[in-house]
Amino acid sequence: MNLTLHVWRQKNRSAEGEFVTYREEARGISTDMSFLEMLDVVNERLIKSGKEPIAFDHDCREGICGQCGVVINGSPHGPRRATTSCQLHMRSFQDGAELTIEPWRAAAFPVVKDLVVDRGAFDRIIASGGFISVRTGNAPEANGLPVPKQDSDLAMDAAACIGCGACVAACPNASAMLFVAAKAEHLNLLPQGAPEKDNRVLAMVDQADAEGFGNCTNHGECEAVCPKEISMGFIARLNGDYRRASLKRPRAAAPAGGAG
Numbered sequence: 285m286n287l288t289l290h291v292w293r294q295k296n297r298s299a300e301g302e303f304v305t306y307r308e309e310a311r312g313i314s315t316d317m318s319f320l321e322m323l324d325v326v327n328e329r330l331i332k333s334g335k336e337p338i339a340f341d342h343d344c345r346e347g348i349c350g351q352c353g354v355v356i357n358g359s360p361h362g363p364r365r366a367t368t369s370c371q372l373h374m375r376s377f378q379d380g381a382e383l384t385i386e387p388w389r390a391a392a393f394p395v396v397k398d399l400v401v402d403r404g405a406f407d408r409i410i411a412s413g414g415f416i417s418v419r420t421g422n423a424p425e426a427n428g429l430p431v432p433k434q435d436s437d438l439a440m441d442a443a444a445c446i447g448c449g450a451c452v453a454a455c456p457n458a459s460a461m462l463f464v465a466a467k468a469e470h471l472n473l474l475p476q477g478a479p480e481k482d483n484r485v486l487a488m489v490d491q492a493d494a495e496g497f498g499n500c501t502n503h504g505e506c507e508a509v510c511p512k513e514i515s516m517g518f519i520a521r522l523n524g525d526y527r528r529a530s531l532k533r534p535r536a537a538a539p540a541g542g543a544g
């Protein structure tokens with residue numbers, strides 16, 4: 285297949301970026317290639333002609349690590365539901381297609397180069413959530429701490445979040461609440477995560493605010509683009525936990541409006 289690519293090129297964080305169009309470099313692409321393999325081929329051709337390759341993030345290429353992620357024709361991770369950029373195949377596009385490829389757009393995710401953004405804000409949110417109270421050592425007896433099946437299933441659903449940031453890129457408020465909710469609630473739902481629940485929720489929401497992410501106003505774009513189909517129901521759970529924690533531990537500078 286032959287494509288026309290409009291790719292965001294930006295030398296560094298402070299440089300002004302622009303779209304650059306590639307046609308010759310995107311000819312003869314196999315429909316069996318993944319989207320990132322297509323970018324690999326384009327990059328090999330750019331390097332052969334002495335041009336700077338396109339910088340993009342990736343690691344596992346199996347939908348696990350959350351490193352990849354580009355906006356394709358306005359949609360984070362492209363047109364297929366529940367699919368990361370690395371698992372998207374070129375057969376999802378028509379021969380002759382024109383593709384606009386951009387980095388995540390959010391003030392809290394500054395562009396490092398081309399399609400690579402700095403998602404350190406997510407790491408700081410997770411770090412702010414702290415630890416859980418478990419003893420290390422031998423595995424405990426399996427029935428020593430019963431967990432209701434419904435809770436363990438929900439916790440597993442939340443734990444599927446790979447921290448890619450597509451939810452932020454899709455949200456008109458650049459809210460990180462789907463990510464924060466998934467990361468807080470997969471611990472909050474389990475007895476092992478219960479002792480630090482209040483502190484975790486307050487700290488993670490505060491950190492998300494401090495990083496410059498916006499509030500959630502229930503657009504639902506996050507859930508629609510999430511490659512792991514994290515439900516917005518977790519945001520509702522987070523809001524409930526946040527309110528309960530705020531009431532128990534009123535703080536001098538508690539932000540108005542809850543978790544978002």
Ligand code: SF4
Pocket residue numbers: 444445446447448449450451452462463466506509510511512513514
């Ligand atoms: S909630 Fe979904 S879209 Fe957001 S970071 Fe996690 S996996 Fe990515």
Ligand code: FES
Pocket residue numbers: 341342343344345346347348349350351352353368369370371446
């Ligand atoms: S490269 Fe790891 S999820 Fe895409």
